[in-house]
Amino acid sequence: MIHLHGVHKTYAGAQPLHVLKGIDLDIAEGELVSIMGASGSGKSTLLNILGILDDYDEGEYRLAGTLIKGLSETRAAEYRNRMIGFIFQSFNLIGFKTAVENVELPLFYQGVSRRKRHQMAMEELEKMGLTDWATHYPNEMSGGQRQRVAIARALVTRPQIILADEPTGALDSKTGVDVMELLKRLNREEKITMIIVTHDPNVASQTNRIIRIKDGVIEG
Amino acid sequence: MIDLDSFHELLETLLRNKTRSFLTGFGVFWGVFMLVALMGGGAGMKELLNNNFEGFATNSAMIWEQPTTKPYHGFRKGRYWNLTTSDVERLHQQVPQLDVISPMASKWGVQAVHDDHKFNGNVKGLLPEYAKVEAPKLYYGRFINDMDIAQQRKVCVIGKKVYKTLFPKGGDPCGQFIRLDSVYYSVVGVDYGGGNMNINGSAEESISIPLSLMQRAFNMGENIEMIAITAMRGVAISDITPRIREVIARPHDIDPTDEKAVMVFNTEVLFGLLDSLFEGVDLLIWLVGIGTLLAGAIGVSNIMMVTVKERTTEIGIRRAIGATPRVILVQIISESILLTTVAGMSGILFAVLILQMLELGFTEDGIVQSHFQVSFWTAIGAAALLAALGILAGLAPAGRAMAIKPVDAMREE
Numbered sequence: 001m002i003h004l005h006g007v008h009k010t011y012a013g014a015q016p017l018h019v020l021k022g023i024d025l026d027i028a029e030g031e032l033v034s035i036m037g038a039s040g041s042g043k044s045t046l047l048n049i050l051g052i053l054d055d056y057d058e059g060e061y062r063l064a065g066t067l068i069k070g071l072s073e074t075r076a077a078e079y080r081n082r083m084i085g086f087i088f089q090s091f092n093l094i095g096f097k098t099a100v101e102n103v104e105l106p107l108f109y110q111g112v113s114r115r116k117r118h119q120m121a122m123e124e125l126e127k128m129g130l131t132d133w134a135t136h137y138p139n140e141m142s143g144g145q146r147q148r149v150a151i152a153r154a155l156v157t158r159p160q161i162i163l164a165d166e167p168t169g170a171l172d173s174k175t176g177v178d179v180m181e182l183l184k185r186l187n188r189e190e191k192i193t194m195i196i197v198t199h200d201p202n203v204a205s206q207t208n209r210i211i212r213i214k215d216g217v218i219e220g
Numbered sequence: 221m222i223d224l225d226s227f228h229e230l231l232e233t234l235l236r237n238k239t240r241s242f243l244t245g246f247g248v249f250w251g252v253f254m255l256v257a258l259m260g261g262g263a264g265m266k267e268l269l270n271n272n273f274e275g276f277a278t279n280s281a282m283i284w285e286q287p288t289t290k291p292y293h294g295f296r297k298g299r300y301w302n303l304t305t306s307d308v309e310r311l312h313q314q315v316p317q318l319d320v321i322s323p324m325a326s327k328w329g330v331q332a333v334h335d336d337h338k339f340n341g342n343v344k345g346l347l348p349e350y351a352k353v354e355a356p357k358l359y360y361g362r363f364i365n366d367m368d369i370a371q372q373r374k375v376c377v378i379g380k381k382v383y384k385t386l387f388p389k390g391g392d393p394c395g396q397f398i399r400l401d402s403v404y405y406s407v408v409g410v411d412y413g414g415g416n417m418n419i420n421g422s423a424e425e426s427i428s429i430p431l432s433l434m435q436r437a438f439n440m441g442e443n444i445e446m447i448a449i450t451a452m453r454g455v456a457i458s459d460i461t462p463r464i465r466e467v468i469a470r471p472h473d474i475d476p477t478d479e480k481a482v483m484v485f486n487t488e489v490l491f492g493l494l495d496s497l498f499e500g501v502d503l504l505i506w507l508v509g510i511g512t513l514l515a516g517a518i519g520v521s522n523i524m525m526v527t528v529k530e531r532t533t534e535i536g537i538r539r540a541i542g543a544t545p546r547v548i549l550v551q552i553i554s555e556s557i558l559l560t561t562v563a564g565m566s567g568i569l570f571a572v573l574i575l576q577m578l579e580l581g582f583t584e585d586g587i588v589q590s591h592f593q594v595s596f597w598t599a600i601g602a603a604a605l606l607a608a609l610g611i612l613a614g615l616a617p618a619g620r621a622m623a624i625k626p627v628d629a630m631r632e633e
Contacts, residue, residue, distance in 0.1 A: 053540065053626045074544045080626075081542020092537045096236055109542040114225060153541065 001160060001193050002027040002050065006059035009045055019045045020056065021216035027161075027195065032187040034196045034204040037213035044165075046213060047197050051084055051163045052076045064160045081109055085154025089166035091146040093138040099149045100125060100134040106157045124152040128182075144175035151182065161193040162186075168203055180206055230554050237527075244523040245563030247516035248606070252567030255509030256594055256602055260575040262505045264592030266498050268582070271589060273491070277320075280353050281457045282485045283447040283468065292475035301472050301481070304442040305435075311447070314467045317455045322350040323444040325434050332378075332427055333399040334386040341382050342421040343400060345434025345444075353448040354413065354423070359383075361394040361409030368408075368430045376400075377409040381424040398427075403437055405429060457486045517560065517609040524556055524617035532624055540626035549618045556614030557607055564606035568599055 002025065009020040019042045027033055037043040048054035049061060052068055053076075061068045063083060071079065086092075093102045100121050107117035125134050128148040138146050147167065154162055167183065168176030180203060187194045196207060204210045212219040234241045288299045308323045325345035332339045351363050356377065368375050376398065378386070387393045397404045405427075413423045435441065449464070451457050461484050466476040474481045528535070535548060571594075578592040 048627055051540075074546065077539060077542050077544040080540065086540055092533070092540075094534055094537060096232070105538070106541045108225060109538075109544075109547065157542075 001029040001031070001064055002195075003062040004050075004059065005061075007049065007056050007061060008058035009042075009049065009054075009056045019216055020049075022059070023213075023216075023218060025211065025218060027193060029193055030187070030191040031209065032184065032194045032196075032207045033209040033211055034198055034207040035211045035213060036197075036199060036201075036204050038199070041213050042216045043197055043213050047163060047165055047195075050161075050195065051086060052080050077109075081106055082157060083160045085157065085159040085162045087147070087150050087154050087162060087164035087167045089169040091138070091143075091150045091170070093146055093149060093153075095138055098135050098137055099130060099141070099152075102138070102149055103153045103156050106153060110157065120156055121152070124156045125149070127155075128152050142175070143171045144178055147171060147175075147179050148182065151179075151186075155186070155190075155192075159192075161195060164194065164196045166198055166200075167196060168198070168200065176203070226551070226554065229551065230558055233555060234559060240523060240527075241559060244520050245559055245566075247519035248513070248560050248563040248609075249516070249567040249570075251509070251513030251516035252564040252602060252606065253571045254512045255505075256568055256571035256599070257574055258505040258509050259598065260571065260592045260594040261578070262498075262501055263594075264575070264578060264582070264590045266501070267590040269494065273487070273494075276355075276487060277353050277450045278488065278491050279453075279455070279457055280448065280450040280487050281461070281464075282483075282487075283449065283464065284445065284483050284485075286480050286483050288474055288478055288481040290475040290478045290481070292478070293473040295473055301474065302443045303445065303447060303468070305444060306442065306471075307468050308444070308447060310467050310471065311449070311464065315460060315463055317452050317460050318449050318464075319452045320349045320352045320448070320450045322347050322353055322448045323431060324350060324446050324448060325431060325438075325440055325444045326421065326446075327434075327438050328421065330400050330427070332382060332386060334396065337386045337388065339382050339385040339425075341379070341425045341427050343434065343438070344421070344426050344428045345431035345438075345440075346428050347431050350448060353450055356409070356411040356423070357413040359410045359412040360392045361407070363409055363411075364428060364430055369432055372433050372436075373430065374403060374405045374433065375408045375429065376405040377411050377428040378407055379422070379424040379426045380410070380412050382427055383410045400427065400429075401437075457484075457488050461486065513605075513609065516563075517613045520556055520560055520610070521613040521616055524552065524614060525620065527555075528552065528617045528621045528624075531621075535621055535624045536626045539624065545622045548621050548624075552618035552621045553611055553614035556617070557610035560610035560613060561603070561606050564609075565603065568602055572599065 004023050004025040007020055007023040008018070011017040011019060023046060035043050035046065045054065049056050052071065055070065063079070066079070068079065094105070097105070100118065103121035103124055104117045107120060112120070122131070122134060125131055128151060130145060130148055130152070133141060133145060138149070141149070164183065168179055171179060183194060183196070184206060186192055196203065198204055283303070285301055285303050288295070288297050288301065291297045303323070305323060308321055311318060311321050326342055328342045329340055330343045332341055346364055347369060348363065348365050356363050359380070361377070363377055364375065367373070378393070378398070383393060386398060393407045393410060396407050398407060411423055411428070431444070435443070451460065462476075464484060465479070465482045468482050469476040469478065538548065575592040575594065579588060579590070582589045582592070
């Protein structure tokens with residue numbers, strides 16, 4: 001599903017920063033992996049590259065067989081929309097939209113009709129057990145509920161991979177466990193490839209595979 | 221990309237900050253209001269001022285007598301003299317460039333009486349041709365005609381004020397008689413010509429009768445007071461003024477260079493002055509109007525900049541979940557266009573309303589005195605200008621919004 005080979009990334013500036021120094025990584029379909037590393041290790045950069053949020057300088061990255069390199073902003077946006085679902089630490093829901101509107105948003109950018117996307121979004125919310133909260137705004141919900149809305153939003157486009165950046169980072173431990181259970185269930189039942197970036201060993205230990213990154217290279 | 225959904229999005233974003241949207245829009249509203257109202261107001265004022273010269277031939281001049289200021293042929297300066305009917309003949313024969321030559325006599329402070337109503341006006345003795353110099357605006361009846369002159373009919377055309385005073389009940393006064401001194405005259409017309417160019421007293425307060433009749437009735441002999449002339453098409457009055465003066469001066473033993481004695485008042489100069497004045501006013505209107513509008517548009521641009529800055533995270537999220545840069549561009553520019561056009565349209569509407577009220581205020585007896593209202597196409601033009609300004613105002617903020625990378629949004633946290 002994901003194939004990285006010799007990926008390098010340097011941030012230009014007064015003092016060029018060589019962040020990724022040759023990453024080789026393969027993730028198969030349906031895998032649940034976690035990426036761990038200290039801050040400054042390059043794990044966020046790696047996530048950005050995996051999520052097509054940022055470009056890389058050298059090497060190659062194939063996502064579901066498609067070479068992702070030097071894409072135009074428009075193509076990148078399109079691939080992100082169709083292939084990748086994002087889950088962020090701070091949920092990143094749009095505050096002035098209701099839960100269901102937030103879930104609908106990726107479909108809106110795909111040009112799905114109003115009725116169809118509303119129906120799809122409601123289905124997704126139902127799976128998360130949030131049917132009753134569909135018309136609530138994010139600030140009327142608990143952290144766990146917000147994260148579940150964000151997960152619904154990530155899933156609604158049926159992406160090939162889910163990228164989760166510290167999904168439990170902003171949640172209390174009990175809710176964090178619930179969210180992890182949910183992600184694991186989704187991986188198990190819907191066979192969605194899932195990559196979780198975290199520095200919480202408890203979270204990492206629940207995944208099939210742990211990728212440790214240090215100083216821009218993958219350890220062991 | 222502009223469908224119902226996108227429109228809904230736009231409205232939502234603009235309504236989320238009602239006060240800010242309103243205040244921003246107000247700048248544009250005021251700018252358009254100023255531009256349209258000034259344009260209409262300027263045109264209206266111009267027409268009002270032009271009304272003062274209404275009906276006046278633009279290539280005309282008035283000739284009248286004044287005491288001489290130069291000694292000539294043994295006469296001392298300061299001598300009084302009189303224009304006579306023969307001067308008219310001489311002008312006809314010796315200045316072929318002239319079209320209409322219409323002599324007139326006048327007498328001030330004549331009491332006109334009808335029933336028990338009295339009016340102190342001035343009597344003008346005219347020929348039918350005078351209508352070509354100062355066109356009458358006949359509300360009732362007709363002007364003095366050739367038959368009146370030939371048959372020395374005792375008829376008169378009365379001005380608006382005279383009519384209103386002598387016939388307070390209104391209605392058509394034609395055929396009724398009014399008395400001037402001891403002679404009765406039949407009213408044949410009512411002249412509403414309201415120009416403020418007072419040739420021998422304003423038209424409103426005048427009673428016009430045939431010239432030959434006047435010379436007899438008021439014991440004037442051959443004397444006339446003034447000669448109104450218009451030049452042939454393509455002839456400038458100023459070019460033939462010396463010739464006119466010479467023709468009139470010589471038989472009266474006046475120095476042909478005595479510009480005071482034979483006064484030739486050229487309306488052409490006046491009209492030229494007025495035209496250049498209004499060109500200046502027009503320029504000012506455009507400068508102020510466009511300036512205010514631009515200030516409004518810059519205000520919109522400015523606020524949109526702030527909005528974009530504020531929405532960095534939101535735009536980043538949208539980009540992360542699949543909004544293309546084009547979508548963001550369209551959204552920001554649409555917001556800007558919507559804001560400017562809605563505010564601008566209200567401005568146009570308000571200006572049109574005010575102008576309509578002005579126009580109504582300047583309407584008398586159902587006659588519109590001045591058209592303040594802007595034309596339909598001016599309004600369309602203003603609307604098009606607004607849309608263009610909306611796009612321009614949205615460009616810079618949209619550029620900034622497009623530069624937002626999804627990564628920035630997350631870094632903002």
